[in-house]
Amino acid sequence: MTIPVARIYLVRHGETQANRDEIIQGHLDAALNDKGFEQARLLGEALKRIKFHHVAFSSDLSRAVSVSDTFRASVDVAAHAKCFADC
Numbered sequence: 040m041t042i043p044v045a046r047i048y049l050v051r052h053g054e055t056q057a058n059r060d061e062i063i064q065g066h067l068d069a070a071l072n073d074k075g076f077e078q079a080r081l082l083g084e085a086l087k088r089i090k091f092h093h094v095a096f097s098s099d100l101s102r103a104v105s106v107s108d109t110f111r112a113s114v115d116v117a118a119h120a121k122c123f124a125d126c
Contacts, residue, residue: 052102053078083113
């Protein structure tokens with residue numbers, strides 16, 4: 040019997056100015072800075088060869104949405120992929 044392998048990729052948002060200033064953000068909606076946008080782009084590049092079947096994003100904060108939008112524009116998400124939260 041073959042057991043299917045599940046891979047889970049956990050990704051944190053990119054850098055914000057609050058991160059640089061060592062401010063704990065919590066639910067403060069701090070946007071990505073230029074470095075954070077570059078980190079999101081590099082994430083997409085690093086993972087673009089992976090075919091994702093399920094995609095989930097859990098935060099509605101702009102920094103997380105910016106990373107997820109950049110990521111999803113770069114990677115191969117199967118046409119039948121299930122998307123959870125605000126995708």
